[in-house]
Amino acid sequence: MSKSADEQHRLKGRCLCGGVKYEVRGPLRSVVNCHCGQCRRTHGHYSAYTAAARDDLVLHDDRTLSWYESSAIARRGFCGRCGASLFWDAHDQPTISIAAGTLDQPTGLETSAHIFVEHLPDYYTLDDNLEKWPHGLPG
């Protein structure tokens, strides 16, 4: 494994105030932008999530980490002090979604798709060539 690939598999991240610090000890999925109404409300705009195996996510500091049951299928992890939105954690999946903007740079990641474009709000348009899915990722 090359040095850069190894570094990509040990990315670190944190919230704005540093009350939540984490490390990902495994591969990360490409970034997917979610345009659903829930992401819009909690991020203030659309979200950009990568994902990792839950077992690969190590919390080095979770002093200010809070969880909000945002739907019947998932909870969202956020910082109770600075308000950063960090995680989307589906109850029945082995992976956890991680807000890409909370990762330290450089991430080495690329954005691959838009999801829930059926819920696109009226104040922006998508004019790139990335995959677009009306709801979630297929499969």
Ligand SMILES: [Zn+2]
């Ligand atoms: Zn914080």
Ligand SMILES: [Zn+2]
């Ligand atoms: Zn969403």
